[in-house]
Amino acid sequence: MSDAWRRIFLTIEYDGTRYAGWQRQLNAxxxxxxxxxxxxxxEKRYVPVYGASRTDAGVHALGQVAxxxxxxxxxxxxxxxxxxxxxxxxxxxxxxxxxPPAQHARFSARGKTYTFxxxxxxxxxxxxxxxxxxxxLPLNESSMRQAxxxxxxxxxxxxFASAESKAKTTVRTLKQLDVQRxxxxxxxxxxxxxxxxxxxxxxxxxxxxxxxxxxxxxxxLRALEEKNRLLLGPTADACGLELTRVYYEDxx
Numbered sequence: 001m002s003d004a005w006r007r008i009f010l011t012i013e014y015d016g017t018r019y020a021g022w023q024r025q026l027n028a029x030x031x032x033x034x035x036x037x038x039x040x041x042x043e044k045r046y047v048p049v050y051g052a053s054r055t056d057a058g059v060h061a062l063g064q065v066a067x068x069x070x071x072x073x074x075x076x077x078x079x080x081x082x083x084x085x086x087x088x089x090x091x092x093x094x095x096x097x098x099x100p101p102a103q104h105a106r107f108s109a110r111g112k113t114y115t116f117x118x119x120x121x122x123x124x125x126x127x128x129x130x131x132x133x134x135x136x137l138p139l140n141e142s143s144m145r146q147a148x149x150x151x152x153x154x155x156x157x158x159x160f161a162s163a164e165s166k167a168k169t170t171v172r173t174l175k176q177l178d179v180q181r182x183x184x185x186x187x188x189x190x191x192x193x194x195x196x197x198x199x200x201x202x203x204x205x206x207x208x209x210x211x212x213x214x215x216x217x218x219x220x221l222r223a224l225e226e227k228n229r230l231l232l233g234p235t236a237d238a239c240g241l242e243l244t245r246v247y248y249e250d251x252x
Contacts (some may be wrong), residue, residue, distance in 0.1 A: 001145060004071065005071055005101065006067050006069070006070055006072075006076075006098055007067055007068075007069050007098065007099050007100070007101050007103065007211070008067060008068055008069075008070060008076060008079060008096055008097070008098060008099075009065060009066070009067050009096065009097050009098075009103070009105060010035075010065065010066050010067070010068075010079065010083070010093050010095070010096050011063060011064070011094045011095040011096075011101050011210065012031070012035070012061060012064040012065070012066060012067055012090050012092070012093055012094065013060075013061055013062050013063070013064070013091075013094055014017065014031050014057050014060060014061050014064065014090055014091040014092070014098065015060055015090040015091075015130065015131075015237070015239075016031070016055060016056075016057070016059045016061065017058060017060075017061045017090070017130050017239070018059045019057065019162055021054065021055055021056050021057045021058075021059070021060075022047075022050070022051050022053065022054050022055045022061075022064070023051075023054045024036065024248030031051075031061075031091055032049055032051060032063070032066070033057075034087050034088060034091055034150060035049050035066065035083065035087070035091070036048070036049050036169060036206070037086075037087075038082070038086045038087055038120060039068060041086060042082060043071065043072060043076070047068050047069070047070065048143045049063060049066050049068045050066060050067055050068070050104065050105050050106055051065070051066040051105060051106065051111070052064060052065040052066065052105045052106050052109050052246040053106075053112060053243050053246065054112040055241075055243055055246070056198070056201075056238050057238060058237075058238035058239050058241075059221065059238050059239075059241045059242070059243065060131060060147075060241065060243070061155045061166075061243040061244075062101065062115075062181070062242055062243070062244050062245070063113075063243060063244050063245040063246055064107050064243050064246070065109070065111070065150075065246040065248075066100070067105040069101075076096050076098045077096065078096075078203075079093065079096035079105070080092075080093040080094065080095065080096055080185055083127050086204070091219065103207065103221050103248070105246075108121075108248055109194075109247065109248060110193065110247050110248060111175070111191060111192060111193050111194070111245050111246075111247040111249075112191070112192065112194070112195060112243065112244075112245065112246050112247065112248065113176070113189065113190065113191040113244045113245040114135070114154050114189075114190045114191075114195070114200045114241060114242065114243055115187065115188065115190075115241075115242045115243075115244045116136075116187070116188040116190070116198070116200060116201075116204040116236065116240050116241050117131060117132045117133065117140050117185060117186075117187055117188075117240050117241060117242070118132060118133050118135050118139070118185060118186040118187075118188070118195045118204075118208070119132040119133065119134045119135070119184065119185060120135050120138070120181075120184055120186050120192070121136070121177065122136050122137050124129075125184075126137070129239070130239060131239060131240070131242070132173075133184070133236050133237040133239060134237075135186075135208055135211075135212075135213055136210075137210065138213050139186055139191055139211030139212065140210075140212075140213070141179055141180070141181045141186055141211065143210050143211055143216070144179045144186070144207045144208075144210050144211040144214065145178075145179040146179040146217055147206075147207060147210040147215075147216065147217040147220050148178070148188075148207060148221050149177070150217050150224075151174055151220065151224075152174050152175070152177055153173065153174065154171065154172070154173040154175075154184055155171070155172070155174075155224055156170050156171050156224070156226035157170050157171070157172045157196055157199060158170040158200045158225070159223040159226070159227050159228050159229050159231065159232055160198075160199045160203060160206075160223075160229075160232065161196040161197060161198065161199060161202075161220055161229070162196070162197045162198035162202070162235070163196075163229070164195035165196050165198070165199055167197070168195050172193060172194055172195065172196065172199070173192055173193045174190065174191070174192040174193055175191065175193075176189060176191035176192075177189070177190050177191075177203070178190075186202055186211075189244075190203065190205075198235055200241060201235045201236045201237075201241060202232060202235050202236075204236035204240065204241070205228065205233040205234040205235050205236040206220060206232040206233035207233075208233060208236060209232075209233035209234075210233075213227060214233070214237060215232075215233060219231060220222060220232075
């Protein structure tokens with residue numbers, strides 16, 4: 001073992017279907033837990049892993065970022081092979097890189113992009129059921145797109161926070177909230193400096209209600225102003241959500 005500590009950043013993708021979320025659990029499988037199992041085998045000791053986002057049960061990731069500290073001598077470019085040879089097939093380390101010791105996967109993050117996917121056909125697609133939320137009634141994506149524009153910028157998003165949220169402040173900045181139809185699918189892409197607990201899923205559920213004609217842009221604006229969760233739509237299904245990218249530079 002070397003005397004020098006190294007901080008390793010991992011870029012991780014996973015199918016969250018069978019996990020109780022990112023965060024380690026005592027009685028349920030988690031993504032963090034699986035990664036720490038591998039590190040225990042490699043390091044012969046417990047090595048904590050810190051993730052950029054504590055994704056919920058059933059939420060997926062293409063670009064989750066996590067870090068750990070090591071004195072081991074494994075070359076950084078070999079870590080993906082080490083992890084992927086020992087982890088379940090529904091978790092994959094895409095990239096490993098060494099970073100300065102002050103850089104933290106969670107606290108150094110400057111923004112995130114999430115993607116929410118909707119299967120908008122009458123009968124759910126069997127091949128999309130793990131990664132798309134199914135809405136069997138036709139959605140008006142133009143109305144959804146118009147309502148989405150009202151959420152751009154810096155606002156107090158208290159109405160879009162779950163009751164379980166423990167954030168010190170509910171003010172957040174959204175840089176992007178796109179709504180695009182791709183055939184029978186509708187794809188929401190959301191980029192912001194940070195997100196509250198269940199914020200993206202509440203946005204998705206509310207925009208789905210707009211698309212169904214059960215809400216409109218005015219309802220979204222009133223919920224924002226009054227900070228009232230009850231004025232919004234339901235929390236959309238976790239299976240439709242993906243953490244797509246974490247940014248470590250200021251968003252333009």
